[in-house]
Amino acid sequence: MAANATRAKLRAESLAVARSLPAWFWLASLVVASVIVRWGFGRRMVAPWIMVDELVYSELAKSFAATGHFLVRDHSSGSYGFVYPVLISPAYRLYASVPQAYAAAKTINSVLMSLTAVPVYFLARRVITPALALVAALLAVAVPSTLYAGTMMTENAFYPIFVCAALALVLCLERPTLVRQLVLLAVCGLAYATRAQAVALVPALVTAPILLTWWRREPWRSLLAFRWLYGILGGALVVVSAGELARGHSPVAALGAYETAGHQHYAVGAVLKWLLYHVAELDLYLGLLPFAALVLLAALARRLDGAAQAFLATAVALSVWLVLEVAAFASLPTVHRVEERNMFYLAPLFFTALLLWIERGLPRPPRLAVPVVLTAVALPALLPYPSLLGVQVQSDTLELLPWWWLQDHVISIGEIRWV
Template identity: 30%
Template sequence: MRSPDHGRWVIPALTFTYAAAAALYGWQAWSQGTPWIFPDETFHARAAESIAGAGSGSIGPVSGLLYSVVISPAWLFHDPVTSYNVAKLIGALVMCSVVVPAYLLARLFAGRLPSLVAAVASVAIPGMFYSSLLMQESVAYPYTTLVLYVLASGLAAGSRRRLAVAFVLGLIGPLIRPELVVLPIVVVVAVLVWIWLGDWARERRAGWTSAHWAAAAGVFLLLVATAAALGAAVSVGWRVAIQNPDDLVRYAALALGPLAAGVAILPVLAGPAVLTRRSAFTPVFLAAMAGFVVYVASKEAFLASRPDIYGTNDLLGERNLIYLSPVLFAAMAIWMEARRINLWALAGSTAVFAAMFAWIPYVFAEASAPHSPTVVSISHIASGLSHPAVRAALIVATVAAAAVVFLRKVAGVAMLAGVAALVVGWSLTGEINASNRSLDIGRALVDTQPRPLDWIDRATNGSPAVYVGQAKLRPPEILSLAFWNDSLTRLVTLGGEPTYGLILETHIASISGRLTDPERAEYVVSDREVEVAGARVASAKRWNLERVDGPVRVNAYEAGIWEDGWQEEDSYYTRFAARDVRGRVRVGLSQEASCGLEPHSRAEISVTDLATGQVVSTQEGPVYACASTSETVRVPPPPFRVRVHIAPTFVPAELDPHSMDTRHLGAVVSYQYLKRP
């Protein structure tokens, strides 16, 4: 362990680093217009609001509650925009504090200047973009680094008290972020590895025969199998993951690849190359790498087994591996002063990562991946390159980084300074690219919201309201609406798919238009395609607010229509209410906004009397490409339904290489109900 003397210039240097990082990330946080990672940010905000005593609901079972405690003072302000901005700023300031434990961790094993480089790099990783969001990473990242520092210092000093403190701190980790459940396991594994590598165990192994080694290997395998079985008994996720070992390898690679690329690859190669039996850094490095990688791989494998719930696009675990960054940068600091390196370990790690990049580069084509900021960054940088070109660039970068690690003996100060600048600069570039993407998403989302953002709270004076939407809703816009308005306590959609367990499906309970959920409400917010029976209180952009004070009933609603007016194969207009009114419905169909197929599509318009269940009329007509048309159909007294079926549909992206629209579109459709005079 190195001397604890830090020199007079270190504290000012760390202070400057913290101030510079806080200024950058504080500005990014203040510029973020609205949350967009749902439902995480909403849950954390609501819990913090309740802790501050400003919310209308109870705290409830929120995972990682200590993060919400940290940001809760922001909700002492009684303006939602101010509270949101202050909460982001708190997160940014806390996340930047990683410079201190990152420096102390590296300083245990390296000199002051390399340790400062490790601290600067730790606060420049792509994952720092989470500091501008209401995400638990802003507290979990520096906290994990602190735990790893206490663990390393306990091993280096042989202090049982510090090791006990590290274990206790590890137990607290899941209260900040559930994924930190791995921390106490990392502490235990590191201690066991340290004992195994220490003089006490080595002396007892000195006289072992091959039979002893075989027995020891058998005991080790038995312990691993027992631990796996116990884990499967208490964790559904782990049980599913170990049943699919191929998925464990796949998702470990999908997490490690972006992590390595995000920190310029060199630190992940330097780590294995500087490990020695007598260094306390070795058990910390091995335990942290094994613990976090196995956890992330098993979690992602479990999520992949449930695509109906978790989807298939965001299975990239870099988000849960950012905690390894300070350990990797500490390894780089050690390498900067190393007199020798382990060539076999360097060759092995180089081969592993080169093969990994040869296998998984397709992930870097993802334009937006909230769980992998490096994917966002590289997809931006390499937007004009083909997948083989990206693959080749990553493999060449891996070989070049290995060559630099190998040439440490002949490296001068200028070369080491260049390496430090490259690693920090590349990492910070990734953070800036990911942050810019986050800002773009936030701006686009907040532009969909009315002003003031809490217009529902103001109109209802804080009384509870429910949201009723139609099938083709855009969940982020609805969840953003709910974030800014505490009074919006329940979200349902007619004919849509449940979203995140937050937007639920409802149904028509009777021919009067009464809903199954909710049965009663005081206020109802509805999409403009849903006409709620009530007194209009306010309207803003695409939403109407009605006072109901009783059973929730809809007069009419449209379904199967996107926000931009396009339908795919089918859309519907359903009307309820009085039976003594006959009328007509004018149906408008257009392909002017995006020309469809030639010669043309055809539209079938059918009318169903919902009281009898009989189709009362059907008519067909052409929908010409680049043109508009309209048809007026007679309808019976409500309740009735008009259905528009268009075939064939077309995909704009297949007709226009510049289009990114992959929907199967029929036409822009509009419905207008005309009462008979």
């Protein structure tokens, strides 16, 4: 009895100490711990292996460190995002030895990936308690895709910047001041300069205020509060398109290295098929429940408070447009694979939605909850595992790696769906 009482007292004292520490202490500790873990995993990757992307970005960083210009093997290359090469360039400035510079660049990657926890925390704090916001930050840096910290890939910079863009959009929806709209556009511009995939942010910025207005049953003239956002976005599109046309290029040349994707023919049926596959794989990647929570909360959005509605409008708009963009790219005959690597940035939004759902008392009206849960459970079974499992999952679809191992060592492809 005495021993039990002592243990109970120690637990109570430990909890008291933990609660007395400020949230910033736990957030900083989480970032430091994540850096150490990411660095440890990164050390196991002894050389670049996602070709030719890693080679290109390491060359750009090396060139910028040495000359201030972006060159690949002494040839100008302005078609790639410059933000990530700039961020890892100090590694090549500090070390002449390629192995040392490579190791230092991976350390920078570990810091970048881990810093994602900070904007995730502040994003989650808009709708949930500090303790749960810390859980959201923890989940954000625990996803399998943080293993990309061991590669010379833009994912390392785009992940935290994308979450910053989501936070800026939430703040803008909550109170659409001129300053907040300008900050949102600046962060989105930074995201685009990191990775051309951020072009999906444009339709998301347009539709999020519309979705919020519809949920709140406000008059459509309330969208005038976002006139600066819409005006600058429209003006930027006109200026960029005119600039490319003046140079004799197609407007899609603004996509840089991804310009060819803008010249492709996209079949509606193929895009819809790959959209289904990407939604199903994202559902599987998240662990089903976060996916179901976001869908359920979106269906209940009109019953929620303003802060929750602003968050959900952001999460839904970003998720729909980003997944649609990735699915369209995957539908091309030269691709035909699930590009999880281009979607995992959405994970913090789904994790926050799950924690918001929990904090609000797990609202689950049967007429909504039953079909949502059944859909979330059934979607992964629709994936065409035989055609997806292969070498390509090592770089693009980490969630399928365990299933690939199961297929090779335990069960057949046909049984994977039942699992």
